[in-house]
Amino acid sequence: MRATVMHAAGDVRIETVADATISKPTDALIRITRACICGSDLWPYNGGPNTAGQQMGHEAIGVVEAVGRDVQRIKPGQVVIMPFAFSDGSCIFCEEGLHTACLHGGFFGVGGEAGGAQSEALRIPNADGTLYPLPVGKDDALMPSLLTLSDVMGTGHHAAVTARVAAGHSVAVVGDGAVGLCGVIAAKRLGAEQIILLGRHQPRIDLAKAFGATDVVSERGEEAIERVRALTGGVGVRSVLECVGTPQSMETSMGIVRAGGAVGRVGVPHYGAIPGAQPMFYRNVIVAGGPAPVRAYVDELLPEIMEGRIEPGRVFDRTVDLDSVPDGYRAMNDRTALKVLVRP
Amino acid sequence: MRATVMHAAGDVRIETVADATISKPTDALIRITRACICGSDLWPYNGGPNTAGQQMGHEAIGVVEAVGRDVQRIKPGQVVIMPFAFSDGSCIFCEEGLHTACLHGGFFGVGGEAGGAQSEALRIPNADGTLYPLPVGKDDALMPSLLTLSDVMGTGHHAAVTARVAAGHSVAVVGDGAVGLCGVIAAKRLGAEQIILLGRHQPRIDLAKAFGATDVVSERGEEAIERVRALTGGVGVRSVLECVGTPQSMETSMGIVRAGGAVGRVGVPHYGAIPGAQPMFYRNVIVAGGPAPVRAYVDELLPEIMEGRIEPGRVFDRTVDLDSVPDGYRAMNDRTALKVLVRP
Structure with a gap:
């Protein structure tokens, strides 16, 4: 599959990488329908610390393609928000609403176990605790605003x-x-x-x-x-x-x-x-x-978007396809774009 | 009158200083009946910053001797807690319960406008906003615990x-x-x-x-x-x-x-x-x-002491008269005393 890979300062590329697959019984596999580029992605783009070959992206909405045998709540076909951190949803921290301190959690798009969301597909660890099913279709007009619930x-x-x-x-x-x-x-x-x-x-x-x-x-x-x-x-x-x-x-x-x-x-x-x-x-x-427990906030913020009271999706001022993600990085880095939406 | 004066590291003395008097219409003059030595008094005693000739002490209970013409709530004869900070009781910060950020406030025993409480008497700026009248006599058995409401x-x-x-x-x-x-x-x-x-x-x-x-x-x-x-x-x-x-x-x-x-x-x-x-x-x-708004907390903590549910006065393990205050500093500095009560 194709994914965004950071190589060095200023050198971000779209490459063919190993297909995302289900590797643990609690995983889900999602097909990314919307992703975006984050201000924090610009740190490695400007020479900040990153793993060479790191797959980028930690904000997405996708469609569930498959789930591991222990996944109970998340079902294939659902349109889901992927928060920038994965979490089990059941540890002492998740129960307090601090999913970004999950004892079995981690972050997307920073190297390590999980891949990046600026790609065609992604493996989601602890799918039941991480993903948030949406009550809308994958091309709903509210997608830009809903996508912001994954991070910003x-x-x-x-x-x-x-x-x-x-x-x-x-x-x-x-x-x-x-x-x-x-x-x-x-x-x-x-x-x-x-x-x-x-x-x-x-x-x-x-x-x-x-x-x-x-x-x-x-x-x-x-x-x-x-x-x-x-x-x-x-x-x-x-x-x-x-x-x-x-x-x-x-x-x-x-x-x-x-x-x-x-x-x-x-x-x-x-x-x-x-x-x-x-x-x-x-x-x-x-x-x-600190890192926002965005998973915990969806309950409060989703109705605000669904009922039109807030429109955070207005922060997106440019949309690119996967091949043009490097252009998106350049535009955000030059401040000619505020925030770039990616449609893989 | 006699008061405690810090001269240099390790050199704290009981000296005769100018009598405390009412100098502003919002002042009160209190006769100190109980004071104490604070752990923070040991910082200048150990060479930390202090004004040469600084009058020491910021925790006390006393009897009101006189009040300025604009003082309305505080009356001569009342037994009062003197919090370590003075405050007007009416600015935006006092109204929020953050008396230690009072726009017209300050601290006792740190040099500057206000004197120190390890003394016979003390001028209290903004008496109405600062002092807290007690419902007991000046030699009540609860005095040690009540005295802790001024700071610790x-x-x-x-x-x-x-x-x-x-x-x-x-x-x-x-x-x-x-x-x-x-x-x-x-x-x-x-x-x-x-x-x-x-x-x-x-x-x-x-x-x-x-x-x-x-x-x-x-x-x-x-x-x-x-x-x-x-x-x-x-x-x-x-x-x-x-x-x-x-x-x-x-x-x-x-x-x-x-x-x-x-x-x-x-x-x-x-x-x-x-x-x-x-x-x-x-x-x-x-x-x-930060500095505790102890004035704000008296409402909550006083009943706890009056009704015997807490006994913070047990922190005092030594009592001295004014002349022996330097011994009290030494004892606290040597850790042979936990906290020293002063009876001027």
Whole structure:
């Protein structure tokens, strides 16, 4: 079958690899109908750590083609969301809704046991605990929004939840990528009164405003911190959704959060320590977040999409076929595309 | 009047200083009837930063002697708890219960505007928002326990609250000082099922067990982490009460918290950054805490003491008069005393 393989910085290729098959009784095999390219895929594309020959992609919707003999809930023919992490659905962490800490789980598209979703097909470990059957056909018009439940919408929601967004609160979203924009949607639906987007790209700013952002700060560093403080009566925001993961974005986040507020991190951290442990302490600031248990959030977010209350699929501004996935990487890396949908 | 003054490392003296007086219309003047020495007082005593000539002490109960003309709620003759921070009781932060972030607040015993409580008398800024009148006489038998509401019991409670202790949870308390022991009390009353004390001093361990600790780990570093994991099915505890503040204690805390768990920091941090930002992220660990809004917690904790359900006053194992305060510092620094009560 054909799949996306990362070889080195800037060198991502579509290649023929071994067919995905069922190798364990708890596996399912899905035919990928929609996938996408993630901001985090750009880290290895830009020379970050990756396994040579790593199959890429961790967000998908597919049709179940076959299931192992121990799979009970998932059936061939179902249209399913594939969350970016697989999980058994029954360990102590899954039972608490933290599927990304599953004792028998792992991640797609990062090398290792599981393959990547930017491909024709994929083996799904722990299919019963991982896949979420959808009540729609494989070409439903809502597909772009439903696809975001595999990662970016659930991740934006996790940023908002861990940053403790609540009704009437002031919120800042650091980063205007797809996750940040979904964070705006999440903050809005959780009742935030003021939503400040920190971003610099006009089309993304426009989309953020359509999603509910009330203010935009395009400055950086100390100037951004001053602007957010000026917008919040001098004290900063209660909730910061950190959707970037660089040392600079984390420093900005710590600078704009008010005393007693929370920073919800969902940008994969490219820093080794949280800066400012002392001011963070004296101001009772909370730092939380991590890989979103998107599987747990589908129950809450799916009806929102089905009933048209949120449209996270608007983050996709380009669609490619499998052969053009390398073009999609280039476009996202050049910021000529916000988020690229893949139709294998 | 006589007061405790820090001059340099190891050099704390009882001296005659200018009498405390009312200088603002919102001030009260209290006669100190009980004070104590805090673990955090040992930082300047051991050469940490302090203002030369700094008046020491931030925990007290006293009798109101006079009030400024704008003080409405507090009356002369009342026996009052003096929380370690003063606060106006009406700003946005006080209204949320975060009095230690008060827009018009500050701290006692750290130099600056307010004096120290290890003295005969003290000026209390923002008396109405700061002081908490007690329903008992100044020599009530419950005084030692009531005195802990000015800091260590409220601080242990804050550690438990910010570490999200809840019914049935596993908890670790890092540190066997007075705050850690009060953290054990707090974790117990919030319903923790397993309470692991990390400490090494037998009298304190005995007291922790009396307060509700179920397990004791006296190892340090990696060995302590392994022991806690072994006690918790290999996963670590849901809540860590970090009651020390050294880089080592923070590293241990991050090593023993389970995925999705929280570290509540109340030990004043002697480190500049939170270590392990990446494993913390991948494990969705929360770091919270800071100076406890003890003023906010009195409503909840006072009835517990009045009705005999908790006895935090048992942390005091030595009582001195004002002249003997320097002996008290020495005893706490040598660990021959756990916590020293001062009767001026």
